[in-house]
Amino acid sequence: MHEAMFYDKLEGGMVRCRLCPWNCTLSKGQVGRCRTRKNIDGKLYTLIYGLVSSTAIDPIEKKPLFHFYPGAPIFSISSVGCNFRCPWCQNWEISQASPDNFVGSYMSPERVVELMKHYEVPFLAFTYNEPLIWFEYIYETAKMAKRENFYTVAVTNGHINIEPLSKLMPYLDAANIDVKAFNPETYLKIIGGKLDGVLQAIIEMKRKGVHVETTYLVIPDLNDSEDEFKKMVKWHLDNLGPETPLHISRFFPMYKYSDRSPTPIETIEKLWNIAREEGLYYVYVGNIPWHGGENTYCPHCGKLVIRRIGFDVIEWNLDEENRCKYCGEKVHIVGRLWKKG
Incomplete structure (x- = not known):
């Protein structure tokens, strides 16, 4: 069991998850909309770590x-x-x-x-x-x-x-x-x-x-x-x-x-x-x-x-700087063509 990041502890053992825009507020035993984050005894845990x-x-x-x-x-x-x-x-x-x-x-x-x-x-x-x-x-x-x-x-x-x-x-x-x-x-x-x-x-x-x-x-x-x-x-x-x-x-x-x-x-x-x-x-x-x-x-x-x-x-058809071989215009590519093998 892995404790979640980004949540608030609330009164009465409730928690508020702050991971996504739903900001789910959960009572003890409840899971969030994602089904993967659960309030266990007043702490929020991720159920899918690993x-x-x-x-x-x-x-x-x-x-x-x-x-x-x-x-x-x-x-x-x-x-x-x-x-x-x-x-x-x-x-x-x-x-x-x-x-x-x-x-x-x-x-x-x-x-x-x-x-x-x-x-x-x-x-x-x-x-x-x-x-x-x-x-x-x-x-x-x-x-x-x-x-x-x-x-x-x-x-x-x-x-x-x-x-x-x-x-x-x-x-x-x-x-x-x-x-x-x-x-x-x-x-x-x-x-x-x-x-x-x-x-x-x-x-x-x-x-x-x-x-x-x-x-x-x-x-x-x-x-x-x-x-x-x-x-x-x-x-x-x-x-x-x-x-x-x-x-x-x-x-x-x-x-x-x-x-x-x-x-x-x-x-x-x-x-x-x-x-x-x-x-x-x-x-x-x-x-x-x-x-x-x-x-x-x-x-x-x-x-x-x-x-x-x-x-x-x-x-x-790009040169070593990812420029068009025909006109020299920069083409927006990160990295080069991957050489297989």
């Missing part, structure tokens, strides 16, 4: 991160639980699970670093379920990884308070954050979160030098209107800048939305074009293999500088 549901070595493009050491392998690790209730979640078996009835395995932070060394993979992703509710564990593990000069990544919904986020950011190199809609009511009633808290966290990550990319999963009749999307793009431009990559992903039926239709490709392409016309430099299409929207184009001359098929980089 609880691992899955590990894998993925291409970094799968996160998706297209502008952070392209082509690199990344050691990916997850636990259980989430502070959202997305009815389309593709990983609902772990995100909506409770640690009380989930059989996982224990893995210490030291063991994670040992495995990264063993497999010679210097990149670590906290992913699959919501990693920020696993805060105490990812904080210790990320610190340990950084001591070995490894790189750390979070794939997250961004629903975290600024104080704990600030504690983590010195040990976090990159993040992909899902912006699941751009309507506070959709967040509150369907997703189970607070849009403003997510947006503030993204701004703070960008401001503090974390490499940021965002993903917008387009779901028919939920968040696919041009008006809502344009508002999101304007916010993106104003707060993250045109150089911050945006991934527009196609929805496929899943979990409680298994009776819905996939997003029409035409809708994805329309929004892809809108984002580029509005001024974003790097806009990508997700979940549509062999689409030209997987590629990176020079923001100055428009020439193709990185060609991708799925998660593979198959053409690289």
Whole structure:
């Protein structure tokens, strides 16, 4: 049992969790919305410290991160639980699970670093379920990884308070954050979160030098209107800048939305074009293999500088300083193309 960080003790043995914008107030024996933090005799404990549901070595493009050491392998690790209730979640078996009835395995932070060394993979992703509710564990593990000069990544919904986020950011190199809609009511009633808290966290990550990319999963009749999307793009431009990559992903039926239709490709392409016309430099299409929207184009001359098929980089037209070979424009990439083997 591991005592949680970021909580207040209240009268009568109650506690208030300060990890995410829900700020759950819990009586003795109660668990928070994430199902992973519990009031035990007037103290708040995390129930998932070291609880691992899955590990894998993925291409970094799968996160998706297209502008952070392209082509690199990344050691990916997850636990259980989430502070959202997305009815389309593709990983609902772990995100909506409770640690009380989930059989996982224990893995210490030291063991994670040992495995990264063993497999010679210097990149670590906290992913699959919501990693920020696993805060105490990812904080210790990320610190340990950084001591070995490894790189750390979070794939997250961004629903975290600024104080704990600030504690983590010195040990976090990159993040992909899902912006699941751009309507506070959709967040509150369907997703189970607070849009403003997510947006503030993204701004703070960008401001503090974390490499940021965002993903917008387009779901028919939920968040696919041009008006809502344009508002999101304007916010993106104003707060993250045109150089911050945006991934527009196609929805496929899943979990409680298994009776819905996939997003029409035409809708994805329309929004892809809108984002580029509005001024974003790097806009990508997700979940549509062999689409030209997987590629990176020079923001100055428009020439193709990185060609991708799925998660593979198959053409690289940047010089040693990540400048376009055709016009010399700087392309906003952190690191170089990863050399396999």
